[in-house]
Amino acid sequence: MHWGRFSTALLIVILVFAMSACGNTPDSETASDSAEHSDNHEGHDPDASPSSPEVKLTLPEDAKAGKEVSIQITVTHEGEPVNDADEVQFEIWEKGAPEDEHEMIDAEKTGDGVYSVKKTFQDPGEYKVMYHVTARGSHVMEPAETLVVR
Numbered sequence: 001m002h003w004g005r006f007s008t009a010l011l012i013v014i015l016v017f018a019m020s021a022c023g024n025t026p027d028s029e030t031a032s033d034s035a036e037h038s039d040n041h042e043g044h045d046p047d048a049s050p051s052s053p054e055v056k057l058t059l060p061e062d063a064k065a066g067k068e069v070s071i072q073i074t075v076t077h078e079g080e081p082v083n084d085a086d087e088v089q090f091e092i093w094e095k096g097a098p099e100d101e102h103e104m105i106d107a108e109k110t111g112d113g114v115y116s117v118k119k120t121f122q123d124p125g126e127y128k129v130m131y132h133v134t135a136r137g138s139h140v141m142e143p144a145e146t147l148v149v150r
């Protein structure tokens, strides 16, 4: 069994799913280009292949209803802060809310590799927070994290 080939195919499936899940279509040519690229260079020096940026989500520790909080991510690529992200959005919804009630908020760059939004939750409850980052030819998103608002 060709595990290498299988995992490349799987990666493409995940990538395509991630892009369609987003509602917008980031540069799909870049995606197929880089997939071809890694195919052609299979078995070569791994440092030479393109890598995705890393994203770290920081949720407010003490979120209270009616009080503005800041939600932020830090984006790095190969150990360096990324200050030229093409698009950073936060998707926020109350736990259990249908897809059409998910709020998409464009983030602002507020520091070195840091992108954030300010948000006031009107009601206490459990909220889901997810980021969508398009940078350096990759789209990065992780399953939502839970934010408890008291």
Ligand SMILES: [Cu+2]
Pocket: 018, 019, 021, 022, 131, 132, 133, 139, 140, 141
């Ligand atoms: Cu996304």
